[in-house]
Amino acid sequence: MDKTYEPIATQTLGSAAASVIFGSIPQTYTDLVLIVNTQTSSNVNVFMRFNEDTSSNYSDTRLVGNGSAASSGRLTSQTSAIIISGDPSLNFSTYKVDIFNYTNATTFKTFLIRSNTADRAASLVGLWRATPAAISTINIRVDTGTFNTGSTFTLYGIKAA
């Protein structure tokens, strides 16, 4: 039986890095799943970009629970998609990103993020509204500091059949 959930690439940091890039993403799947298990060197946001697009084409709406209050917010016209806000405890955190219909060149791209840090639980829905293009590159990065050694990043492809 053909596999429908396939690992495309995985990266485990042997040394600290400020960004991790998945390039030349095969265009043979229906959807993508990105799993990130990472620790940052300082309390900073973790971001994601598609196709190295640095224009103000990203927006999101989120639900957040910080252990004492629930909240919702949104950001529009951002130059990156925020995967998670900073984690003051600097523990390892887990992010799961579902990216839908990533190969089509006719519609904007939407994605769901589940973010888990020692500081909060969050769910986000994001939009990338660059001129419709297939996603061929994903860049996960921090603005300052680095991802620590041992952080892992894995991209999976989902086949419809």
Next chain:
Amino acid sequence: MATFNLIQTVTVGAGGAATINFTSIPQIYTDLIVYLSGRYDNAVSFNAGALRFNNDSGNNYSYRVLRGNGSSVDSFSGTTSYIEFGTNQGSGSTANIFGSHSAYIPNYAGSTFKSVSMDQVAENNAIETRMQLTSGLWSSTSAITLITIFPGGGYNWVQYSSASLYGISKT
């Protein structure tokens, strides 16, 4: 090897069970996923469950919860001897309805602290329901070899509660 591999399924039999355990977890995968369908034998409508690794009953766990019940939302946290595994129905809720849970555990065989992402719903076809997102952390560098999931308050899983553990492979 497939990417998504069933390691073990546990189904609770007649008489119920105090815990659901996955033991001797193979260390050959990248990540683990638990899917659980459960209901408790306590008389209340809803009750929280708990997740524990390697039989570690020390206060080495912390969690943050975001929860909605159909009319309001709240958030709470804990630093204790387990990660809250979300809410399941008890006998006080609508009959024959079980809660559904998923837990994603990346890098379970590694030597860093273990971060867990959990989603849970306990729909009830009644006034109150529960939906919950949980971020959990086990502050241990040990590889996960055993997972225990149990109802809070010393209650039991009822018959037909079930859970499956999957291993995710990168190859």
